[in-house]
Each structure stands twice: as C-alpha cells, then as structure tokens.
Amino acid sequence: MAIKYKLIQKGEPGVVGGGTKKWYANMATDGEQTVDDIVKAIEKFSALSEADIRGVIIALENVIQDALTNSKIVRLDKLGSLYPSLSSEGIATPEEFTAQKHIKNVKANYRPGKRITDALKAATLQRVK
Template sequence: MSIKYSVIERGEPGVAGGGKKKWYAQVKTDGEMTIDDLVKEIEKFSSLSEADIRGVIIAVENEIQKGLASGKIIRLDKLGSFYPSLSSGAADSEKEFNASLIKGAKVNYRPGKRISDILKTATFSKSK
C-alpha cells in the first residue's frame, strides 16, 4: 500500500500575482472508510457482534462529546488525543475581556505514537 499523490502548481502566499510559482505534492485520497467499513473489518478479528461494535463506537463518540464540551482533553491511548481550542477577539485588558469576544470553539486531534509512526514509514506513488 502507498499514499497516492498528484502534483499541483502554487504561487507564493501574500505576493501579488502569485510571485514565482512552484510545484508541490498533494495527497490524492483513495476513497474513504465509513463506520460500516470499520465495523466489518473489526468483526473479522473479534468475537464481538456488529451490534456490540457499533454500540461501543457510539458510546465512545458520546463520551468524547461530553468530555470536550466540559473542556477536557480526551486521551485514547495509542489512538491519540482530542482537545478543545478557542478563537477569540482581543481586549485591551483582562478586565475588559468577556465571553462575547469568543468567536468559536473547535476540536484538535493529536495522533498517538503508532499512528504517527505508520505515516513516517509510508511509501508514495504518483497518481495517474
């Protein structure tokens, strides 16, 4: 297996007219894996039923939602960590800052070591 890529031309960011253009690799995704696909694959090497696997996945999703909404870092061992972050406007002083300046929240993901390591050893092939 390898990660497929295509090559695209991009200009220099912030330079009027794009400046000197160069060529860069871009991942060419090869489909997607859905929950259904994951369940089928897990069923192959597990004694759990489809319903059990789906139940666990849904329960994990629900608990991640609750934890993130409470401002917690969710550490899933080798899978990685999910953590909330904020985007906000600025105030001239700490006293002047209030929650109305917060523009929104998002979820960040930091992969675990096994996931990071597999990408370090990935091979690449140019898409046709």
Template sequence: MPIKYKLMHRTQPGVAGGGRKRWYAAIASDGEVTIDDLVKQIEKFSALSEADIRGVIIALENVIQDQLVNGKIIRLDKLGSFYPSLSSEGVEKDVDFTVANIKGAKVNYRPGKRISDSLSTASFKKKD
C-alpha cells in the same frame, strides 16, 4: 498500498504577496472508510458481534462529544488525544475581554506514537 498524491500549483506559503508559484504535493484521497467498514474489520479481530462493535463506537462518539463540551482532553492511549481549542479576537486589556470575543471552538486531534510512526513507513505514488 501507497498514499496517492497530486501536484498543486500554489504560491509559496509565508511569502508576502504570494511569491513565485511552485508545485507542491497534496494528498489525493483514495476513498473513505465508513463505520460499517470499520465494524467489519474489527469483527475479524474480536469475539464481539457487529451490533456490539457498532454500539461501542457510537457510545464512544457520544462520550467524546460530552467531554469535549466540558473542556476535557480525551486521551485514548495509542490512538491519540482529542482536545478542544478556541479562536478569539484580541483586546488591548484583559478586563475588556468578553465571551463575545470568542469566535469559535474546534476539535484538535494529536495521534498517538504508533499512528504517527506508521506514516514514517508510508510509500507514495502519484495519482494517475
């Protein structure tokens, strides 16, 4: 199934003042896949029960949360990696930096090679 896209009329990225408006492609979401959907699909390829699969997914979520809060990188082999990053205000001298300069943390995801490569074979279709 192709990835659906829509056209967005936006100013040029990186151009001071916005530059000329141009048309750019953007993903047009084609729905969601929930944990329930994933569990049903995984159940087809596994000898595990629905409850076991759901339990493993929930446990994985809990472990990932705990490890990210501790500043760890979580490498899930072919799935990819999750890692924390920070946003902060800059200061002139390193001695002036305090925790108050940190404005937030977020989670980044870097897909594994197989997941990245899967998009190289994707086809595209304009959403009606």
C-alpha cells in the same frame, strides 16, 4: 497500500500576481471509511457482534463529546489524544472581552499516538495524476 498525493502549483502568498509559482505535494484522498466499514473490519478481528461493535463506537462518540465539551483531554492510549481548542481576537482590556463576541472558533484537535505516527512515517508514497 500507499499514501497518495498529487502535485499542485501555488503562488507566493501576499505577492501581487502570485510571484514565483512552485509545485507542492498535496494529499489525494482515496475515498472514505464509514462506521459501517469500520464495524465490518473490527468484526474480522473480534468475537463481538456487529451490534456490539456499533454500540461501542456510538457510546465512545458520546463520551468523547461530553469530555471535550467539559474542557477535558481525551487520551485513547495508542490511538492518540483529542483535545478542545479555541481561537479569539485580541482585545485591549480584559473588561471588554465577551465570549460570544470575541471567541471566533471552537474545535477539537487530534494528536495521533506513536504507533499511528510511526505507521505514517513508514508508509510508501504514490504520486497520482
């Protein structure tokens, strides 16, 4: 298997008419892997039943949600880490700030573990049309 990409042409940001256009590599995803697919794949490497695996995945999702919504970093050893982040607009004084009005985005970020990062670095690349 290879990481697939395609080339797309982009103009220069902020330049009227796009300026000098250049070609850039862009990910070309190849479908998706659902929880059902993951459960079947794990079943091949485990003595656990489909129901047990599915239960663990659902429980993991619940535990991660709870941890992230309580401002915790979730470290999943070799899988990597999930951590909450937010962005807000700048305000002149702290007294003016309200979360509802000034926090614009709350999300979860993922930082892959070393094995995943190494696998991606070593992966072959394949250009698709």
